[in-house]
Amino acid sequence: MLPETILAHYTDAMKIQPVLKNGLVGALGAMLASYAGAQCVEVQGDPTEGGLIWAKVPPGSSVQLDDQDLDVLPNRYVVAAFHRDAPASSLLRIGDDCEYRLSVAQREYRIQRVEGVPQQTVTPPKEQLERIRRERELVAAAKAQLVERPDWLMQIDGAFVWPVQGRISGVYGSQRVYNGTPGSPHYGVDIAVPKGTPIYAPAAGLVTLAEPDLFYSGGTVILDHGYGLSSSFLHMSEVSARVGDELQPGDLIGAVGATGRATGPHLDWRMSWRDRRVDPQRLVPPMPVLTKTSTAQ
Known part of the structure; x- marks a missing residue:
């Protein structure tokens, strides 16, 4: 499995708000219920400027981060990252029925x-x-x-x-x-x-x-x-x-x-x-x- 070990490094940094299109909001790290036949997923990682996130998606899912198509690995994981000056909010779409609004932690640089x-x-x-x-x-x-x-x-x-x-x-x-x-x-x-x-x-x-x-x-x-x-x-x-x-x-x-x-x-x-x-x-x-x-x- 990809995420478990890396996740330990990022627990304090995680700020994730999973959202369904019907308006339901889940807790951080929760597995969301299926909606209109599609299942939302658990997003893990480090939603921070310079950080990585990942998620395991249902079979056949198309995934986008802020309208950028993501590659789905054979084990159904997707990986994405945030740049140094990423905006404070980012949208992850899984299929047609599931969205995650990510709060991207901002950093101060010397x-x-x-x-x-x-x-x-x-x-x-x-x-x-x-x-x-x-x-x-x-x-x-x-x-x-x-x-x-x-x-x-x-x-x-x-x-x-x-x-x-x-x-x-x-x-x-x-x-x-x-x-x-x-x-x-x-x-x-x-x-x-x-x-x-x-x-x-x-x-x-x-x-x-x-x-x-x-x-x-x-x-x-x-x-x-x-x-x-x-x-x-x-x-x-x-x-x-x-x-x-x-x-x-x-x-x-x-x-x-x-x-x-x-x-x-x-x-x-x-x-x-x-x-x-x-x-x-x-x-x-x-x-x-x-x-x-x-x-x-």
């Missing part, structure tokens, strides 16, 4: 100033603009692939693990000001560890991009977990995985570095569901507290 970044990566020279455009198209194409591997998504079962362990130096949603110039919001979690630290797959997936030197993100790998959910690993000093590799949790991806727009060695781990950015920290247990001895091993 502003971080970063000095010493190479100025050409803050304001790239004109001769680099075409390269940047090509690389963005390359990344978009890698994320646009629909990898239909429900066994991977079901295998996850809340068991995402940290790709590296170390000090968290940057968090999802924060906005960075590079050398005084406001940048785009940060969509990943940064883990500061020494250059060369091995990076391991946090869950099963297919490698859809493996590039050693992108302009902004340097050594970059994208690992598709299936049905639009993917992880990206940035600023790597070594890229070991290759496009087409099918990885299992704990398989080697590469090594931590400081390539691209980075001021020091760290891993920038990002996640996306379709075009929505997901907060990786909401899918893993708290970072283990590392001692000097464990860090050296």
